[in-house]
Amino acid sequence: MNCTMGPDSFNETQTNITGVTNINKFLEIMEYHVPFALRINKCLTPIWYLVGGIGNIVSARIWLHPRMKACNISANYLAALAIADFIYLFLHVFYELENPWLVGTLDLPIWCEVWNMLYMSVQYLCVLLVLAFTTERFLSVCHPFKSERFSRKTRSPRVIVLSFVVALLFGCPQAYFWQVSETESVCFVRYSITSAEGSFYTIYTWGSEMIMFGVIPLVVLSLNICVLLRIKTAGQLNIRATRTNQPGHASVTTTITLLCVSFYLIVTTLPVTITFAIQNNMVLGPLMPLSQMGDDPVWTAYFNYYSARTIIKEICMSHHVSNLFIYYATSKSFRKRTKECLLCASKNKEGETRQCPSLLLQTKVQASNQ
Template sequence: MKTTQSLYDAVLQQMQSGNLTTNTTLQEPWDYPAIYKTGRTFYAYFTPIILIVGFVGNTLSFNVFISKGMRGLSASVYLAALSATDLVTLLCYVMVEWLRRGIVYLQPDWKVSFVDTDYLCQFQMYTSYVSRMSSVWLVVAFTVERYIGVCHPLRRIDICSVSSARKIVVFIFLSSMILVLYKPFLSGVFVSASGDKFCTTYPTYSFISFVLDSIYGLLITLVPLTIISMMNFLIINRLFARKRKQKKTRILSEEALMRLEFTSILLVISFCFVAFNIPFLVMWIRNFFFSKHITNPINDSMYDVESWQGWLYITRTIFYANYCINFFLYSITGAYFRRGLKAMFCKDNRGLLRAHSTLTRYNSHSHTNHSWV
């Protein structure tokens, strides 16, 4: 729910090491453009809110989806895994980056340096890459699962099962771990001229890291955005077609209502995912073409560089919302999620048993006339 270091970190490191095409000297802090100050302030103050809300919301969501009343549904497998992955991303990526660049903006004396040490640097970078890729492709997998359930109902009983969902989740995690193995081997801790430590790519492997990070960026932005958008269009189109055919039949079974609810959750999650990713994707495309590996050196004022960095902070913070908003989306669109959440706090065993009974019927009667949802 989720982007790449090449979208922000590599660009910021390029700014620090001179990889961006500019030949001017740094400005004094008071000369920075207004958008830079606004962006850094927005990032510094809102990221902690995202962290707190995300930790609480994802923890609650995870517990609801693995509860007895919900875990019997394949969609719950994806959403529980998504909640767990978002927790890891918040801890190993969002919080670490805020400690590096957010807290120091609010209190310069509070600079945190323990995250920029050998081994911890590589581990954090690897974990953040794995969790972000896993988070994105879990949304894609859930979208495909809902697409099959809506558009190919006869195949749903064979494909959209709990066991299949678990296998797909494991496959996504293992694939992510393998695909980003390059990152820790190409990265390390370096000391700047001012004595500050920062975790970044080895200069020797600058170009290969740029290429691999660019591929990684496409795999967690443009590619999944395209798949999700296409699947959502087909799902919505089929739902409207079914609605027109069944205008006279307004009574739906509880099983059908649950499938419709998870479809609604998927649509809301994926639309928010697209909306929060597009601004960051635009910044990535812009910074990609202004990288030293793409563009020849040109006269570009530091004022312009800092302005774009300000926008980068803003879009990055908006992107972070992906990791904390899902709990609210579940609560707004999911009556069964709210029932499970209430049962978890109120010890409503009858509610849990009722939901569990519904899921049992849902899994055993998936060939009913309502299976299109």
């Protein structure tokens, strides 16, 4: 994988730009004037794939363990979030190969439409899942006696399914918006729905993006602030251990874990939303030789915006990757279960045992031997 491609790789005879007519020409200009931004994109994203792919699989497996679900009412939400993050990273591979690597992985009929629908739907699902467990924790802390019905363990699968349906409904219009061009065989937005000012595509895209990545994170932030204020004024978490089947300390650590996940989503979502909001105000500069674009104020402004947007996007993409580290740092039960899994794996690798017994079974065996 070449991560050191620079502007010198372009032939000087190709510096007379006739217009940014396709993604190839656009990336040629960016590679010449802001190669650092493209290098970050090409080099950092594969690292996210590796770390996030392994981390989300491990997270989902641990949260889906019966013992974890028994002691943590939000385990189903966190497992679903890990699965959604993994799917997002898998789908993002196709986008990365399309742009900036220009492999053309999306330029296929039907797949172009389906991919855009799934890609947006899974992003919506991640936000809705965070909203779901944030609301659950808000009710448990601030309104413990009114949260009986919402916080039941049997209710979380229904909420997850509902979140999936809502995310899919919000993402379905993308299947209509995108198509493969018959002339150039490129996946792009239908010209018929973007030619008119104030088109349905523009209104719907702005509306859905602002709701999912602007309004909902602000709602999550407000709920988290209420939880923190409640903790501060009460001096302790008012969560009934008899309902959650976990001691008070476990309730505290669970709340800390969920708060960290929520806040990290907010910190990494709102900057991308802001860059998206100002995107329409940024325009490409006039036609001129490639080597002179750096001296034009319009082109310079766009180069600065593109560099900032690329760096922000790459950093903020980490919220699909780093939840494993949040769980390990804030949840004692998650750390304990992770160490057990690692111990099991090491023993199986060494051939000492074929199955790692639970701690409860180990205790019973020791007691019987004594």
